Amino acid sequence: MRVGSLGLIAVPVLVAAMACAPGEQKATPASPTKGSTAAADCPTMTSGTLTVATESPAHQPWFVDEDPSNGKGFESAVAYAVAGHLGYSAEQVKWVKFPYADLFLESVERDFDFDINQIVISSDPSTRSDLSDSYYSAAQAVIALENSQAATSVTSVSSLAGMKLGAQSDTVSLSVLRDAIKPATAPLEFSTVKEAERALANGQVDAILADLPTAFYLTEVEIPEAVIVGQFRPETGGSGTGGAAQFAMLLDKGNPLLSCVNAALAEMRDNGELDQLEQEWLSEAVEVPFLE
Incomplete structure (x- = not known):
């Protein structure tokens, strides 16, 4: 993963x-x-x-x-x-x-x-x-379109549960999404980051998850109309490393x-x-x- x-x-x-x-x-x-x-x-x-x-x-x-x-x-x-x-x-x-x-x-x-x-x-x-x-140890982050409900109302992990979320398949972000957020609607899985970007831009999802460095890049370069809503603390999540992921x-x-x-x-x-x-x-x- x-x-x-x-x-x-x-x-x-x-x-x-x-x-x-x-x-x-x-x-x-x-x-x-x-x-x-x-x-x-x-x-x-x-x-x-x-x-x-x-x-x-x-x-x-x-x-x-x-x-x-x-x-x-x-x-x-x-x-x-x-x-x-x-x-x-x-x-x-x-x-x-x-x-x-x-x-x-x-x-x-x-x-x-x-x-x-x-x-x-x-x-x-x-x-x-x-x-x-x-x-490297990377924290996980939530990305949403600026001025969207997700960008303006999400302040906690629990407040994400009612939203439509997505992440790339076979990743820590997807594990954190499922294990820590436990959304009411099954999360969407994407094979590439481009697919996730497109889904966010088209309103297919309310927010996507990524590691924090990638989130900075996506919001500054790929999706400038998006913002980083927040990041997870290391103890949050079910991946064994919590909301952080250890790169190897x-x-x-x-x-x-x-x-x-x-x-x-x-x-x-x-x-x-x-x-x-x-x-x-x-x-x-x-x-x-x-x-x-």
């Missing part, structure tokens, strides 16, 4: 395809810090190359210009920083496109070392997968690279690198009220 990237609401948004050619890497890799692992100690699918997957299109704030190879956006920056800690330069990182929904399918062949795509650590996409330690990278089960990735994330947590990247790409400029 993905984190409310609308519904996560799963987050992929824009329509153009992202650039993934290995020769197009433009990012400057994070310099491996003391204690980083040599690339030779972390075997990958292709020797000398770290293959990273994400969904297409890849949108802000996780990626910028739908191009994960430019090192811009939180998840792109995290991926390159992890690569640096593993001993891989930016030129040795290859990006591939991999649909989020296919992570749930046992029969689909995987062509990556790890996937970074707002995947929630409490979820278990398939029995063939392992999840890394968390690299996904690898094939038993992949020895997992311990290398977790060691890199631990170094990045200890030296403040993850906090710095979060501040750079996900800092919240607006105070969002909590829904009690």
Whole structure:
């Protein structure tokens, strides 16, 4: 399950395809810090190359210009920083496109070392997968059209129960919607964030759920006529992490690279690198009220 990237609401948004050619890497890799692992100690699918997957299109704030190879956006920056800690330069990182929904399918062949795509650590996409330690904790938020009843009258979790709500399927947002809000009308599920946006704009739903960084992006760029009604406290919800979702990278089960990735994330947590990247790409400029 993905984190409310609308519904996560799963987050992929824009329509153009992202650039993934290995020769197009433009990012400057994070310099491996003391204690980083040599690339030779972390075997990958292709020797000398770290293959990273994400969904297409890849949108802000996780990626910028739908191009994960430019090192811009939180998840792109995290991926390159992890690569640096593993001993891989930016030129040795290859990006591939991999649909989020296919992570749930046992029969689909995987062509990556790890996937970074707002995947929630409490979820278990398939029995063939392992999840890394968390690299980000995202609160869930409610989005509604400005001046709508949902935008003007909702101040608590219970006040959402009588409204028509939606979220992306197989996401933390959908779990929080069902378990914490428990709406009187069955929530609508959407396969993409674009579908959710369209439903909100057309009045098909009163509000949609997404993780807070995605909610900021949607209301500032994709649906400027919408507002963030409020966010859930971490203890709210039924996902095991409450209203917050812990993002993790996904690898094939038993992949020895997992311990290398977790060691890199631990170094990045200890030296403040993850906090710095979060501040750079996900800092919240607006105070969002909590829904009690």
